[in-house]
Amino acid sequence: xxxxxxxxxxxxxxxxxxxLVRERIVPPIDLAFLDPPFNQDKGYKAWxxxxxxxxxxxxxxxxxxxxxxxxxxxxxIYFMQREKNAEFVLQCLRDTGWTFQNLIxxxxxxxxxxxxxxxxxxxxxxxxxxxxxxxxxxxxLRIDPPLPVGYKxxxxxxxxxxxxxxxxxxxxSGYFAGDEALRDAAGSRLHKQQAPxxxxxxxxxxxxxPGDVVLDPFAGSGTTLVVAEQLERHAIGxxxxxxxxxxxxxxxxxxxxxxxxxxxFKDYAxxxxxxxxxxxTALTRQSKSAELSVSKQTALFESKQ
Ligand SMILES: C[S@@+](CC[C@H](N)C(=O)[O-])C[C@H]1O[C@@H](n2cnc3c(N)ncnc32)[C@H](O)[C@@H]1O
Numbered sequence: 001x002x003x004x005x006x007x008x009x010x011x012x013x014x015x016x017x018x019x020l021v022r023e024r025i026v027p028p029i030d031l032a033f034l035d036p037p038f039n040q041d042k043g044y045k046a047w048x049x050x051x052x053x054x055x056x057x058x059x060x061x062x063x064x065x066x067x068x069x070x071x072x073x074x075x076x077i078y079f080m081q082r083e084k085n086a087e088f089v090l091q092c093l094r095d096t097g098w099t100f101q102n103l104i105x106x107x108x109x110x111x112x113x114x115x116x117x118x119x120x121x122x123x124x125x126x127x128x129x130x131x132x133x134x135x136x137x138x139x140x141l142r143i144d145p146p147l148p149v150g151y152k153x154x155x156x157x158x159x160x161x162x163x164x165x166x167x168x169x170x171x172x173s174g175y176f177a178g179d180e181a182l183r184d185a186a187g188s189r190l191h192k193q194q195a196p197x198x199x200x201x202x203x204x205x206x207x208x209x210p211g212d213v214v215l216d217p218f219a220g221s222g223t224t225l226v227v228a229e230q231l232e233r234h235a236i237g238x239x240x241x242x243x244x245x246x247x248x249x250x251x252x253x254x255x256x257x258x259x260x261x262x263x264x265f266k267d268y269a270x271x272x273x274x275x276x277x278x279x280x281t282a283l284t285r286q287s288k289s290a291e292l293s294v295s296k297q298t299a300l301f302e303s304k305q
Contacts, residue, residue: 009225009235009252013245016217016238017059020066025236028072030136030212033203033224034079035195036060046241057088063217064096070215074136076207079127080106080195086125098129106199107166126165126203139206139277142270143167158270161202168198179258182221182247190247191221200227201261205268208233210279222248230261232279 012019019025041050051059067077077098081089090100104126112120130136144158145167171181171194180197182190200223204214210232216224219237225248228235239245251259262283268274275283 008232009229009237011219011222011225011237011239011245011248011252013240013242014238015240017062017066019238020063020070020217022070025070025215027213027234028075029067029070029215029236030072030075031204031207031233032067032071032075032077032215032217033200034063034067034077034217035193035220036063036081036218038082038085044241057092060088060092061096064092064098067215067217068097068131071131072136073132074134075131076101076135076137077127077129077131078104078203078207079129081125081127083121083123083125086127089125089127093127093129098131099133100127100129101135102128102163104128105164106168107164109166109169110172128207135207137207137209137212139271139273141202141206141268141277142272143267144270161206165199165202168196168202171196179256182251191244194221195223197223197227197259197261198264200224201231201264204228204231204233205277209277210282219248220244222251226251226259227261230259230282232282 012024037044037047037049039049039051039053039056043049064077064079071077077093079089079093086103090103093100105123106126107123112122114120141161142158143161144155147154171178181194184190204224204227208214208231211234213234213236214224214228216235216237219225219239221244222237222239225235225237229252237248239248265274265278265283268278271277
């Protein structure tokens, strides 16, 4: 299929290990977000979620190596995993040529998973690495979260985002998943691992400029594409499960209010040059579409069925 990026977003229905070759992915990748299946024996139809650990990590190494080969100099990868797998993630990135930058702790705003014989688990890790020592793009975003209890003096101009992200809520199964979680008519979640758009917003704003190319080899419900498209970055999503491919296509066309990233613009208002990082035309378009309440727009994707 033609994937020469004539349009902003492309969804490829295939296995990422097959697709991640130069013949299929034409433009150099500037940022990749990896949120693979966690090999937790969940009984999925489309793939085996209970691989022997050695086989699973060999697969992850293959994906990281293929993404590396397709990435521009200084391009970035963010690899999300369970905290207990941090050592394997770091090794996997190192073995495939990536240069480590940060191990981000995503401390979810939801309750911890309790442990009987160990501390309750309250975070996931996201390893941030680059091709070469120096990131091609790294925007030092500033945020202004509520002051911790006991702090007396208000900040004058927010604070830089650190490697602990504790201001982004995970979309859990129940009530707190809110409007953003995709659901069927009966209210059940359509993709249980749907990442919050705030997470991808932070990653894409930090490591790309408008016009850059973002890749998600495990696209799931399409969060990466939905965010990248609004910020006028190009996006390539690869997804194995045909139901998820359809989900992504619908989500891109529908442009739901709950997927609108412009409502988080104010969270980064202390960031110098925010309009340029966000994309000036993206901002104009977002404010126009908010005015007109446009809900259906031209599809910006192609799919291989
Ligand atoms: C953890 S989910 C990703 C969720 C995604 N970040 C989101 O926001 O919706 C992992 C996804 O990888 C897909 N997947 C599994 N094996 C794959 C493969 N070999 N190639 C591409 N996608 C695959 C699954 O169908 C699943 O949707």
